[in-house]
Structure formats: structure tokens, C-alpha cells
Amino acid sequence: MISVAIKRKSFGEQLVLVDVNFNIDTNERVSIVGPSGVGKSTLLRVIAGLDTDYDGQVSSVKNSAVVFQEPTLLNWRDVMDNLRITTRKDDATLTTILSEVGLGEKAQMFPLQLSLGQQRRVSLARALAMEPELLILDEPFASLDGDMVDEMLSLTKQVVDARDMALLLVTHSQKEAAFLTDRRLTLGGNPATIIQ
Amino acid sequence: MCFYNQKVKQIKTLSRIISIAAFVAIWACLAIVLQDRETLPGPLAVWRLMIAELQSGELLFHIAITLRRVAFAFVIAMSLGVIFGLIMGRNRTVNRWFDSWLLIFLNLPALVTIVLCYLWIGLTETAAIVAVSLNKIPMVTVMIREGARALDPKLFDMAQVFQMSRTERLRHVVIPQLAPQLAASARTGLALIWKIVLVVEFLGRSNGVGFQIHLYFQLFDVGRVLAYAISFMLVMLVVEYLILQPIENHANRWRHR
Numbered sequence: 001m002i003s004v005a006i007k008r009k010s011f012g013e014q015l016v017l018v019d020v021n022f023n024i025d026t027n028e029r030v031s032i033v034g035p036s037g038v039g040k041s042t043l044l045r046v047i048a049g050l051d052t053d054y055d056g057q058v059s060s061v062k063n064s065a066v067v068f069q070e071p072t073l074l075n076w077r078d079v080m081d082n083l084r085i086t087t088r089k090d091d092a093t094l095t096t097i098l099s100e101v102g103l104g105e106k107a108q109m110f111p112l113q114l115s116l117g118q119q120r121r122v123s124l125a126r127a128l129a130m131e132p133e134l135l136i137l138d139e140p141f142a143s144l145d146g147d148m149v150d151e152m153l154s155l156t157k158q159v160v161d162a163r164d165m166a167l168l169l170v171t172h173s174q175k176e177a178a179f180l181t182d183r184r185l186t187l188g189g190n191p192a193t194i195i196q
Numbered sequence: 197m198c199f200y201n202q203k204v205k206q207i208k209t210l211s212r213i214i215s216i217a218a219f220v221a222i223w224a225c226l227a228i229v230l231q232d233r234e235t236l237p238g239p240l241a242v243w244r245l246m247i248a249e250l251q252s253g254e255l256l257f258h259i260a261i262t263l264r265r266v267a268f269a270f271v272i273a274m275s276l277g278v279i280f281g282l283i284m285g286r287n288r289t290v291n292r293w294f295d296s297w298l299l300i301f302l303n304l305p306a307l308v309t310i311v312l313c314y315l316w317i318g319l320t321e322t323a324a325i326v327a328v329s330l331n332k333i334p335m336v337t338v339m340i341r342e343g344a345r346a347l348d349p350k351l352f353d354m355a356q357v358f359q360m361s362r363t364e365r366l367r368h369v370v371i372p373q374l375a376p377q378l379a380a381s382a383r384t385g386l387a388l389i390w391k392i393v394l395v396v397e398f399l400g401r402s403n404g405v406g407f408q409i410h411l412y413f414q415l416f417d418v419g420r421v422l423a424y425a426i427s428f429m430l431v432m433l434v435v436e437y438l439i440l441q442p443i444e445n446h447a448n449r450w451r452h453r
Contacts, residue, residue, distance in 0.1 A: 050353050065357065072354040076372040076450045085368050086358040110450040130358070 001026045001166060002047070002134060006056035008191075009042060015191040016042050017054070022185055022194060024134070029160070029167040031177035034187035040170045041069070043187065044138050047168065061166075064134040065127035069142055071119035073111040079122050080107040087129040094129055100159060101125045117148045121155070128159055134166045141176060153179050237419040245423040254408070255427055262404040262428060265321075265393045266386070269328035273385060276329070277336020278378070282370070284337065285344020301334040306392050310399060319400045328392045335388070336381045343377035344370075372447075379444045386440070390432055 002024040009017035016039045024030050034040050045051040046058055048066050073082050083094045098104050101121040111119050120140060127135055140156070141149045157180055160167055169180055177184050186196040220239050227238035237245075249255035284291040284298070310327040317323035347370060355365045371378075397406025405428045412420040 045353075048357055050356060066354075068350065068354065070350060072350045074351070074368055074372065076375070076447075077368070078450075085364065086354070086360065112450060126358075 001028075001061060002168075003057070003059045004043075004047060006043070006046060006054055006058065008056070009039075009046060009051075009054040010191075017046075017193070018191040019193050020056075020187075024166050024168060026133075027164055027166055028183065029169070029181040030183045030185060031169040031171060031181040032185050032187050033171060033174060033177045034192065036172055038187050038189075039192040040172075040187055041138060043192075044136060044168075044170045048136055061133040063130065063132050064136060065130040065132035066136045066138065067120075067123050067127045067140045069139045071111065071116075071123040073119060073122055073126075075111045078108050078110055079103060079114075082111065082122060083126050083129055086126055089129050094125075097125045097129050098122075100128075100162075101155060117144060117152065120144070120152060124156065124159070128163070131163075132165055134168060135160065137167070137169045137171075137180075139171055140169075141171075141173070149176075156180060233419070234416070235418060237422065242419055242422045242426065245419045246427055249420070249423055249427075255424070258403060258405050258408050258424070259428060259431055262390070262393055262397065262406065263431065265325060265328065265396070265404065266390045268325045269332065269389050269393065270382075270385060272325065272329040273332035273336055273389065274378075274382065277333045277381065278340050278374075280333065280337040281340025281377075282344050282374075285341040286347075291341070298334055298337060301330070302338065304331075306331045306395065310392070310396050314400045321401075324393075324396045324401055327396055328389055331392050332385050332389055336385060339377045339381040340374060343374040347373050375447050379440075379447070382440060383436075386432065386435065390428070394428075 004020060004022050004024075006017050006020040008015060009020075020043060022030070032040055032043060042051070044066075046054055047060060048064065049060065074085065077085065079098065080091070080094060083089070083098070084091070087094070095104065095107065098107055101124055103118060103121050103125065106114060106118065106122075111122065114122070124140070137156070141152050144152060153176060160180070167181060169177060171177055174184075184196075185194050187193070188195045223236075224238050224240075227233075227236050227241075230236050233241060246255065280294075284294060309330050313323040313327035313330070317326065351369050351373070352365070355369050360368070393404070394406035394409065397404035398410045401407050405424050408424045409421050412418075412424070
């Protein structure tokens, strides 16, 4: 379903990724684990199609959605508009998804009126509304406190279990990777490559 | 908390009223001390002249003409300034090529632009509006350029992942982020434009508030000069409070937690 074969990825003279090869099957849940700054987000940007300046080949599904490290919401639009504008789905579908992530009552609120945890739920709801074949999560629980991380992990597992889709999680946390995914890939070294 | 906020609002409004009343009182005192109605008529005398001009229909006619010029110049300056600012803010090569042009136009005195437009285009309505617009476009461009440089790249990533069209990105991602710069340039733009429109009318038009001020300047009628100037200032204050501020408040409602 998804085939990643990156020979080299560099920023100017700085070589960041080298010989990164792996596949993700339909409905498979894979995590890429590694320390901060190793190149995980760079790899994710390549897979998501946000960075095309690399040597190699990546074939992905057309319909993928990303939950970014930050909520990246349109703060000047209410929650419902954020989903409506980006996903172009009907209100009934969006209302159902908002209820699923526990924000049924918050549809008319602006993102800055919500807590960070709630903003991340909106971001997750937005990605789910795309009905993606591949859901990409980029450190989706960063900056959250312990209890909130557990709550978000459970919620994410619940909504992913309820759907047929592949999952690619990029994280520095082994705990998150073990909880959400079936296969773990470790990114390490300098330049980074898959080491395990 | 709500009561406290209301009280603060009342105090602010009261301070403004007292401040304006103090200004009018000082003006009245000066007029009394000078005892020269030709040089400085008092507020009451100017008020009576305003009423007389209003009743004759002259005041409304000339204000309407000036307002139309302000509106045309404002729309042209804001539209072109936003386009130029966005292009220069997002494209370094274009910015490198045209930055010095921008500096030239920014430092070109308004009077020079007005005179040159009248000389090249003629004493026409087009020349007047072009002259005013040319004076304002560089300022809008600079403000929008700074905003365009600071646009959040993460939101562009999000827009790309969710396959938002160019129009959608402009409408939902770019323009809202430029709201502070748009509001600031609209505010300063309006304040500058109406003053330049008066100069343009003073120099080369046969109607409008600027023309009337020119006329009464030649007749040394200080009272009517003040009557027209104050009337138009009041109109611009109404535009500020009834149009610009409500639009700005609506656009910024998401910032209030």
C-alpha cells in the first residue's frame, strides 16, 4: 500500500536521511520511533507529500490525512468551520465525528477558547473526517500532561479501531508506539536511517 | 467583573467627552480673548455657519463629492497595495527587484505626485484619484509585505495536506492572518487619503470640500473654512466608529477567550 525508499534527503550540505526503506500494508499500524531532532518529522513530511526534494521514491495512497504536532487550526473560524472548510464534508458527518472525539458541544467555539487537549481533538476529528486510507500522526501528544496523554491515547486507539485505515505514528515515546501500533521502526544515526 | 468592565467603559467614555468639551472651551476662550471674528470665530459661530451651509445644500453636496473620491482612492489603494504587498512578501526575488521602487514612492512628496498627475493626465477626476491612490499604495504595500513575511508556514502545510484550492487558501488561511495589517492600513489609509483628497481638490478640482476651503481661503472667510473642515472630520469620525471599528471588532472576535 505504501512504499518508502528514500536514498538520500538533505538540507543543503546537511545529509539528514539515508537509505530509509519500509512498507506499510493496508490497515497496518506502524510507528517510527526516535529521539528528537533525528529526522522523524522530515521523514513524515516526505511521506505526506509536503517535501518532494529528495532522492528516492515514495508511493503513498491518494487519500491520507495528517494530525500535526501542533493543532494547526484556523483560529479565526469556529470548530465546525475548521472541519467544514478543510474536509468539505456535510454538517451531519462532522457533528458525528465531533461527538466521537468528545467535542459535540464545542462546535460553535473558536479554537483559542478551547484547551490544548481539545484543540488536538479538533485536529484529530479533522483528519478522521477525510476518511483517510492512511492516517499520519506527528507527535500528536507532545506538550500534553500525563493524564491528558493517557486520555488522548485511549481516544485515538478507539477511533482508529473503529475504522479501516492504516496508521503511521511518528513519536519519541516507546509507550505511545507500543499502545497504538503493531510494528515499530526505530530511526537513528547521523544521517538517520531505519536501524531496527 | 462585568460590572467592573462596564464602569471602566463609562469612565473612558466620560473622559473622552470631557476632553472634547475642554478643547471646545479653550477654543471659545481664545475667541473671546482675541475678539476678532475674522481671524478666529468661536465654536458657536462656526456651528451656525455649518447649519447654514447644511440648509443651503452646499455642505452635503461637497461632502458627498469628496467622500466619493475618498472611497474610490481607498478601494484602489487598498486593492493594489494588498496585491503588491502579498507578492513582495512571499517572493524574495520580486522583493529584491522592487524594494527600491517602493522606497522611491514612499519618499515621494504627496504634492509632487499630485502636481505631476495634473500635468500629465490633466485637471480631471481620474488624475485626482490616481494622485491620491499613488500616495497611499506604497504604505499599504509595506504593511502587507511585513504581514505576508510572517505568515505561519504550518498552516500552509495543513492547507496542502487537506488539498485546499488557491482561492480557499487565500480566503481562509492568508487574508485572516493579515487582518491586523489590513486593519492598520485601512485606518491610517483613510486618515491619510481624505487629507490628500482635500489637497487635490484645493489644487485642481471645481467641487468638493477641498475646493470650498480654497474658495473661502481666497475670501479670507475663516469661519466657513473651519465649518467645512470640521464637518468633514465629523463624517470621517462617523466612518471610523460606525464602519471600520465594527468590522474590526467582528474580524477579531475569535481573539477573545
